[in-house]
Amino acid sequence: MDITPEQTEIGKDNFHEAVGFTRRDVLKTAAVGGVGLGALYFNYEKLNGSPVRTAFIGCGDEANVLITEHPADFMEIVAVADPRPANIDRTFKGSHPEVRIGLNKKLGQAKASEIKVYPDHLELLKDKDALGLEMVVIAVPLSQHAPIALACLEAGLHVLTEKLMAHNVTECKQMIRKAEQKGLLLAVGHQRHYSVLYDNANDLIQKGLLGDIKFIRAQWHRNNSFPGSDSWKKWDRGAEAKKDKEHLLGLEKSGRLKELGYDSARQLVDWRLYNKTGGGLMAELGSHQMDASSIFLGKVHPLAVQGYGGRNFYGVKGVGPKENWDDDRDIADHIYVTFEFPGRHFSEDQDDVAIVTYSSINTNRQEFYGETVFGSRGTLIMKEEKEALLYKEQSASSGGGLEQRLWVLDSSGGGGPVLDSYNTSAPSAAGAMTKGAMGDKVSRGYREEMEHFCFCIRNGRSWKDLRCNGRVAMADAIMALTANLAMKHKKRIVFKDEWFDADNDAVPETDEQITA
């Protein structure tokens, strides 16, 4: 969407103004209480007891982000495990001044040096009692989420695993059942569940400020067409992978990589490109945004999905006109899917359907990533997990559009709050209060997700208290994995209730509707 810098500022102020109305009380408490907004919003307190003894399994890109954000007063990292020496090295030394600062800087050299290092999860688990381990954070390639989570649950450890929950829905159900059988907590790192920004946005939507929502457009567009720019293809390009190459080839030769679930060293490093280890653009990127979209639509399950995905850009050497791109990936590089969701009155009127379109492409990043919610009374634009812009729909009687500031009125008819607009160049006091409470640096939710997980462990909370518990995360996995099936089989697939039921064995990957 074409929005000028001035209109962007108005959109941000409008969002703060509306949140100042819907979240007035909690924002005032935050202002006087000195408590983080996350704790207030997501219902937890400082930990009563010692920090939860934690091991990180997988020390790659994402684990290093989580390690940087980890709340040391809730979580004590006692061990890390990874077969890649260069990734272990940067876990201590850091590789980015803000996003991946490393354990030495985060905890101090002395404390960091007490953390034990293991070459993989199997060796780590042998030492779990000596380490006094209570929980693990799993940040490994998708295909290994379930095997490692099941092994850790079996060993009596609480599990916070990265998204997508698992490589297929059968595995999701196994994980949920195992956690329940063992009485352990299992959560998945779809961080938007713990983002204050997203929670505020959702609050506006659920209070009806955007009116009736019939359409959400979500996208994650990147441009990897410049040589060497594909961050998913590291074996030949990434500096860390180069350092690890010899070691990993040794593990490949010894058969250890096979035991860990990988056919080759290259597959371990470039895992996102292959169906055996990854789940493509839908699992890696789209799952986040379908998660957000389904929350905005009232945490409902979708009705149906269809789409197109193809290798439209990367080519195989010597085949067709793309000989410059010698690339053996399995996954599509451009995907476009359409989900049908039930609208608010779907049970009375089956035509009341809301549509979410999702696209992820590799050849243009003009619109990078985000979700735009088109409501009958307003438009909400979520940008890169950092910004939210709100605009009132234009009407003859009360103005609106990209140029006008808005405020919120209690409707005289008692139908709940509504947006109104006015011509001024300055934000209001309510907007300024919200902006102050939110702070300049927007947390993406990682810290809050880890704080709440540790809080739930220490306070004996149930899995139901976790905002992205196994059942919630399984619904996200079902959306992403079924979209993949729709693209693969070129079919419109109707979702079945039993797929979302952890106690029912029915799963999309073996459903006759799809495979026949």
Ligand SMILES: NC(=O)c1ccc[n+]([C@@H]2O[C@H](COP(=O)([O-])OP(=O)(O)OC[C@H]3O[C@@H](n4cnc5c(N)ncnc54)[C@H](O)[C@@H]3O)[C@@H](O)[C@H]2O)c1
């Ligand atoms: N929540 C988010 O926004 C977000 C963002 C990026 C990645 N992720 C997820 O995080 C996970 C990891 O992604 P990444 O980008 O860090 O990948 P990565 O390839 O950079 O790191 C994965 C690491 O896991 C290690 N590993 C593999 N098998 C292991 C085992 N058996 N024991 C110990 N370590 C093992 C690898 O050696 C590697 O260092 C993926 O599931 C991905 O989808 C989430």
